[in-house]
Each structure stands twice: as C-alpha cells, then as structure tokens.
Amino acid sequence: MTTRTVLISGGGIAGPALAFWLNAAGFQPTLIERAPTLRTGGYVIDFWGLGYSIAERMGLGADIERVGYHVREVRIVNDHGSRITGFGTRVFSEVTDGRYVTLGRSDLSRLLFEKISRTTEVIFDEEILALQELANGVGARLERGGERQFDLVIGADGLHSAVRRLAFGSEHEFEKKLGYAVAAFETHDYRPREEDAYVMYGRPGQLVGRFTLRDNRSLFLFVFTSQDDPTPVGLHAQKAMLRQRYRDAKWECPRILEELDKTTELYFDSVSQIRMNRWTNGRIALTGDAAFCVSLLAGQGSALAMISAYVLAGELLRAEGRHEEAFPKYEAYLRDYIGRKQQGAERFATALAPKTQVGLWFRNLVIRIFAIPGLARLAVSREIADSLELPDYPWPAAVD
Known part of the structure; x- marks a missing residue:
C-alpha cells in the first residue's frame, strides 16, 4: 500500500x-x-x-x-x-x-x-x-x-x-437536544475536601456536583434544564446564567457561585x-x-x-x-x-x-x-x- x-x-x-x-x-x-x-x-x-x-x-x-x-x-x-x-x-x-x-x-x-x-x-x-x-x-x-x-x-x-x-x-x-445544559470549572483551596467521593446536591431540574482533585483543586459540575434557551456566548454571559439559575439554591451553592466569579476557564454547553x-x-x-x-x-x-x-x-x-x-x-x-x-x-x-x-x-x-x-x-x-x-x-x- x-x-x-x-x-x-x-x-x-x-x-x-x-x-x-x-x-x-x-x-x-x-x-x-x-x-x-x-x-x-x-x-x-x-x-x-x-x-x-x-x-x-x-x-x-x-x-x-x-x-x-x-x-x-x-x-x-x-x-x-x-x-x-x-x-x-x-x-x-x-x-x-x-x-x-x-x-x-x-x-x-x-x-x-x-x-x-x-x-x-x-x-x-x-x-x-x-x-x-x-x-x-x-x-x-x-x-x-x-x-x-x-x-x-x-x-x-x-x-x-x-x-x-x-x-x-x-x-x-x-443535533438532538436532551433538554439540559452543563457547565464545569475548577478552583483551588476550596473546603471541604473529600477524597474519592462525588458529592451531589439537587433540586428539580438542577444538579451541582463536587469532586476533589489532586494539587488542592476541586471540580464543580452544574447540570440544569434548558429547553429552548440559547447557549450563552462568552464567559460573562455564561456566569450570569449560572448565577441566575442557582441564586436560590442551598447547600454550598452560595460559596460555589463565589468561586465561579473568580474563574477564567468555564466549560459550558448544551447536552445534546x-x-x-x-x-x-x-x-x-x-x-x-x-x-x-x-x-x-x-x-x-x-x-x-x-x-x-x-x-x-x-x-x-x-x-x-x-x-x-x-x-x-x-x-x-x-x-x-x-x-x-x-x-x-x-x-x-x-x-x-x-x-x-x-x-x-x-x-x-x-x-x-x-x-x-x-x-x-x-x-x-x-x-x-x-x-x-x-x-x-x-x-x-x-x-x-
């Protein structure tokens, strides 16, 4: 050949x-x-x-x-x-x-x-x-x-x-949209740290997950309903949508949103x-x-x-x-x-x-x-x- x-x-x-x-x-x-x-x-x-x-x-x-x-x-x-x-x-x-x-x-x-x-x-x-x-x-x-x-x-x-x-x-x-959007970001020095455990908190149509990474890092995952909402373009607009969707959420969500404000790298997309x-x-x-x-x-x-x-x-x-x-x-x-x-x-x-x-x-x-x-x-x-x-x-x- x-x-x-x-x-x-x-x-x-x-x-x-x-x-x-x-x-x-x-x-x-x-x-x-x-x-x-x-x-x-x-x-x-x-x-x-x-x-x-x-x-x-x-x-x-x-x-x-x-x-x-x-x-x-x-x-x-x-x-x-x-x-x-x-x-x-x-x-x-x-x-x-x-x-x-x-x-x-x-x-x-x-x-x-x-x-x-x-x-x-x-x-x-x-x-x-x-x-x-x-x-x-x-x-x-x-x-x-x-x-x-x-x-x-x-x-x-x-x-x-x-x-x-x-x-x-x-x-x-x-593309077949499944009715959700997802976002993820990492942060440093977040507490608590729970090794080898995936911790999730949810309300109807909303989920937040926390996972402990090496080197003092933590990963946060957001999953939420998004029927016909256009995917926001740009870091500022994506953060704004997450803050709006999770503004009343409990657990650690207020602190997680504070960490979100600091990040410069955010994965954000529709679930399709x-x-x-x-x-x-x-x-x-x-x-x-x-x-x-x-x-x-x-x-x-x-x-x-x-x-x-x-x-x-x-x-x-x-x-x-x-x-x-x-x-x-x-x-x-x-x-x-x-x-x-x-x-x-x-x-x-x-x-x-x-x-x-x-x-x-x-x-x-x-x-x-x-x-x-x-x-x-x-x-x-x-x-x-x-x-x-x-x-x-x-x-x-x-x-x-």
Missing part, C-alpha cells in the same frame, strides 16, 4: 487516538486543533470497558491508573449537606474486572498526544475553512496553512464539528446527541462525538471515541487504504452498538437530574435499592457492559 495522507481535525480524544492507529497501520496523519495549545481543566470522565482495553493496547494502562481516581462513593446530600442516599462504586470495578477509572478528560487527551508526538504532524491554532473532494483526494483550505491536499479527511472535532458542517450539513440537522444516517461522504468521514455524540452526561463519550478511532483505522488497514471499502464496514460494525448507547444515554440524563420533585424522590429510591445485594450488580452490568467485541487487526507497524 502506498502511504496515504490523512487530515484529522480535532485534538480531543478521537483525533489523537485515530492518529496513533493510523500510524500503526502505515498511514501518514496530520492532526489540526483550533485551540492554541492542549486544553486543560474541563470535567472528569468515567473510563472503562472497551475504551480502557484500547488504551491498554496503546501502552497507556499504567499512565491512566497513575493520573486517574478510584471513586469510592457517590453521595447525594440535602440543603444542609446531610447525606440523603448514595452508593459505593465497588460494583463498577467488579463488573469491569478492575478496569474502571475516573480521570480528567484533558489528562486523557494529554496522554494520547504524548503517544503521537514523535510520529504525527500536529498543528495547533488551525481550522478547516473549506473542503473540496477531488478525483484523487480532498482539497482542504486551512485558516492559516493555505491550500493542502490529502487522500482522506476525518472529522474528530466533537459535538460542534466543522468537518460535519462542511461535508454533511448544518449542525441543527443532526448527534444522530446521523451516515458518518461518511466520499473521502470524508466522521468519528467520535462528531459522528454520534451520546451526550456528556452519558459518561461514555471518550471510550466510544477510542473505540470508533480504533475501528476506523483498522478497517482502512484491512482495505489497504481503499476508503470505499473501509468506510461502509466501519459504519456497519459500530452503528447498532452506538445506537444502543445513545438510547441508554437519554435515560441516564433524565435520571441524573430529574425535572420534578417526584422524579427526585424516585431517583433517590432507586439508589437506595442499590444497597440490596445483587441488584446493584445486575443494574450496573446491564448499563455499562459492552456488547461489542473488538476486532483484531493485523497492525504492521510496532504499537508503542
């Missing part, structure tokens, strides 16, 4: 994972990321199952355990901070054979970038402005890099994918899924959230990004670079699996932050039932078990 060039847009999880496996398959990837540097902060993810298996195949198992956290308890508290209910998380580790970890999404991205730093052309502060499919490739007009041509172009650029917009259509054609009938168009393909975002609240986006990147690169390898053979097999292998994950994610969003007082009561009742021996394992196994078997591709290059 003649070395094929592949332009990858997006430096989160799917992009560098895809670059790694394309390198292993003998391709020549170029990765661009519109941010000027690697992103930091953000939010934490739960990482398990097939995504974890792929990370191990990349030699990242020990690193993920080193930077990750092993949460012991999820605790739900009332207005005064007293425990209402909760559950231990040992069952998650048991169901996944000990391969379950919580880590910062930006930490996972950094580990992936370290694996490709010597083998992949990486360009920060760059974005695709236009794409044109040619007889023997794809012409890409870059914001700063001018005109370049590649054999293939892959959009791994997330929920708000530019590649999807340029090659498939506007975002509103594919991407639903598409096809993930490929000629020589252009999508992977990860750009193709099938299950929603941030599902907690599986990063693992699914790793899986889709692995399968996409593997099918290109099997087809010796013939995208017209590889792309349909990539879609066929993953589509039903991803569909089931999206359905489960819709249920989870409603269960995490119920919109009514009755919904809160029922959620807490279900959590109490988790204490009954055997039921927790049965419920967790049904929700997080992977029904997909990873293909074994004949990678010709050393995986290191």
